[in-house]
Amino acid sequence: MESSARSFLDTLLSTPGVSGYEQAVQQIVRDYVSSFADEIDTDLHGNVIATLNSGGAPTLMLDGHCDQLGMIVSHIDEAGYLFFQTVGGWDPQQLVGQRVTVWTSGDPIHGVISRKAIHLLTDDEKKRVVDPKDMWIDIGATDGEDAASVVAIGDAVTVQLGIQEMRNGLANAPAMDNRTGVWVVFEAMRRAAAKGVSCKLVVASTVQEEIGLRGARTAAHGIDPHVAIAVDVTHATDCPGIDKRQRGVIDLGEGPVIVRGPNINPRVGARLEKIATSDEIPFQIAALGRAAPNDANSLQVTRAGVATGLVQLPNRYMHSAVETIAFSDLNAAADLLAGFAGALRAEDSFVP
Numbered sequence: 047m048e049s050s051a052r053s054f055l056d057t058l059l060s061t062p063g064v065s066g067y068e069q070a071v072q073q074i075v076r077d078y079v080s081s082f083a084d085e086i087d088t089d090l091h092g093n094v095i096a097t098l099n100s101g102g103a104p105t106l107m108l109d110g111h112c113d114q115l116g117m118i119v120s121h122i123d124e125a126g127y128l129f130f131q132t133v134g135g136w137d138p139q140q141l142v143g144q145r146v147t148v149w150t151s152g153d154p155i156h157g158v159i160s161r162k163a164i165h166l167l168t169d170d171e172k173k174r175v176v177d178p179k180d181m182w183i184d185i186g187a188t189d190g191e192d193a194a195s196v197v198a199i200g201d202a203v204t205v206q207l208g209i210q211e212m213r214n215g216l217a218n219a220p221a222m223d224n225r226t227g228v229w230v231v232f233e234a235m236r237r238a239a240a241k242g243v244s245c246k247l248v249v250a251s252t253v254q255e256e257i258g259l260r261g262a263r264t265a266a267h268g269i270d271p272h273v274a275i276a277v278d279v280t281h282a283t284d285c286p287g288i289d290k291r292q293r294g295v296i297d298l299g300e301g302p303v304i305v306r307g308p309n310i311n312p313r314v315g316a317r318l319e320k321i322a323t324s325d326e327i328p329f330q331i332a333a334l335g336r337a338a339p340n341d342a343n344s345l346q347v348t349r350a351g352v353a354t355g356l357v358q359l360p361n362r363y364m365h366s367a368v369e370t371i372a373f374s375d376l377n378a379a380a381d382l383l384a385g386f387a388g389a390l391r392a393e394d395s396f397v398p
């Protein structure tokens with residue numbers, strides 16, 4: 047990974063994106079793509095859409111959702127504690143004991159999420175799964191007035207951001223889902239731009255995937271692609287307790303996952319496999335027997351239908367503060383998508 051590309055990833059992973067419009071992420075993406083995209087637009091929802099070779103055909107859209115799981119402040123009590131709603135599908139047990147940042151209109155505010163100490167829990171409370179309603183954020187406020195002087199109802203909250211490197215090219219951070227996907231699609235564009243493309247390549251950082259695949263829906267309608275590929279994380283199955291009989295063998299570091307199933311145009315899927323094989327890019331295959339629980343779902347049923355692919359990045363501990371990935375998988379995915387874009391021709395048919 048080149049150092050500028052690596053610093054783009056680090057910046058993506060230290061930037062909050064849970065407000066719904068993701069203004070902070072927009073700016074980082076725009077700064078990075080400005081040196082190689084021909085055009086950059088931000089739509090009404092905050093989707094950032096970068097275009098290369100706008101006179102080319104067909105139109106290929108690459109999609110990575112830029113929003114992350116978080117919280118939103120719903121109440122400030124008289125003692126100055128913050129209560130919250132969750133944004134996206136948290137396992138609430140992952141939240142207890144987290145350091146958090148409240149993204150206010152002024153400076154970010156630090157705090158912790160907690161509940162009563164174990165010594166003070168009743169026997170019944172110890173047995174029950176903790177409910178987000180029974181947790182609070184402590185920012186060190188003296189009282190409600192002090193808290194309300196810096197925090198507003200509706201402010202976004204994330205767990206403490208930032209990447210931590212591990213052994214053998216692995217790393218953990220919150221929001222690997224799906225800043226890694228955002229990194230892959232724009233890095234693929236940078237690599238494709240260096241070699242030239244004959245297609246019109248449109249790369250989108252989309253919003254609001256975690257609350258219903260909403261940004262991809264409007265972005266794809268506007269872009270009107272012939273072919274679209276979503277890049278998102280998937281569950282690695284190389285940690286304890288996961289049923290490989292259902293989910294297959296998906297290992298960190300063994301390459302991006304090319305998905306097969308009804309959400310995937312078979313010609314797009316086969317072409318991804320062919321390019322990976324001919325370019326000697328490692329890849330893994332996974333089955334998905336239903337509509338995808340990610341942007342590939344929205345992309346496929348846009349307008350009169352879009353030939354859709356799904357490339358996934360193996361991820362351990364999804365929807366936690368310690369989502370873990372392998373750098374080599376991101377790199378290989380960027381090569382795969384750059385190769386796909388470079389090989390696409392106007393006469394290619396994707397009618398199955």
Ligand SMILES: [Zn+2]
Nearest residue numbers: 223224278279
């Ligand atoms: Zn995701």
